[in-house]
Amino acid sequence: MTHILSTRRRLATPPELPESNRTGALRSTPGLAWLLDRAPRGPEPTPTDLALARARSELAVDTFLETLPEHWAAFTSPALTGDGPSAARLxxxxxxxxALHAQLCDGRIAWVYRQTVHVAGRRAPDLATAEAGAQRLTTLLRGRVPLRTAVQPVVVVLGARALWAPGQTGQSWAAPGRPAPVAVLGARALGDWLASRPQVLRPIERMELAAAIDNPLTWGIRPSILPRPGTVRN
Incomplete structure (x- = not known):
């Protein structure tokens, strides 16, 4: 159930944005709305399409999380599984x-607009949904350990050609508007962003959290007991 992926390797320098993005002025908010609402869209994805996209995101996020900063670890959790194309990790x-939600963008431009991440005109991880999921995770974990800090949601776009997000910098392109309530980051910005967070958990607390995350009872899953060979169930 658990992946513990941590390394001391530093992240590489982010790739440059396209020339048009570096030299031209950003569109106004109405311009962003026009681009997002009228971008060419293909047919709606089928459940099979979503499952394949999620499998690709799962592989990409596990490879990406091998570059987490020192003292950081990634875990899977049944509470983070879903039907969408994104992969999620604690x-x-x-x-x-x-609560990290990762979306594979395949070289397309990602935008944060109206509390939603858009990729090629389609809605990707919904920020309000990510925020509600983090609150639920906080409740579940606090049922097992005295967690002093709430779980915070963060959305990471993998393989995006560019990321435009209101009020954010780094490997995102600052767009007009108020900052999103959920952090939305480019893949290469996550490591430095995590390392810059002020310390709120001691090592012993992180160990207790790891044990709670690994415990199926935290997620309401009761382990099944197999009968011994030769016994008969009533």
């Missing part, structure tokens, strides 16, 4: 607990 480290 990230635990000195700076807290984060």
């Amino acid at each position: 990230i635990v480290g000195p700076g807290g607990v984060f």
Whole structure:
């Protein structure tokens, strides 16, 4: 159930944005709305399409999380599974607990607009949904350990050609508007972002959290007891 992926390797320098993005002025908010609402869209994805996209995201996020900063670890959790194309992990480290939702963009441009991440005109992880999921995770974990800090949601776009997000910098392109309530980051910005979080969890607390995350009872899953060979169930 658990992946513990941590390394001391630093993240590489983010790739440059396209020339048009570096030299031209950003569109106004109405311009962003026009682009998002009228971008060419293909047919709606089928459940099979979503399952394949989620499998690709799962592989990509596990490879990406091998570059987590020192003292940070990633975990899977049944409470984070869903039907969408994104992959999700619990990230635990000195700076807290984060519910990470990763979306594979395949070289397309990602936008944050009206509390939603858009990729090629389609809605990707919904920020309000990510926020509600983090609150639920906080409740479940506090039922097992005295967690002093709430789980915080964060959305990471993998393989995006560019990321435009209101009020954010780093490997995102600051767009007009108020900052999103959920952090939305480019893949190469996550490591430094995590390392810059103020310390809120001691090592012993992180160990207790890891044990709670690994415990099926935390997620309401009761382990099945197999009968001994030769016994008959009533």
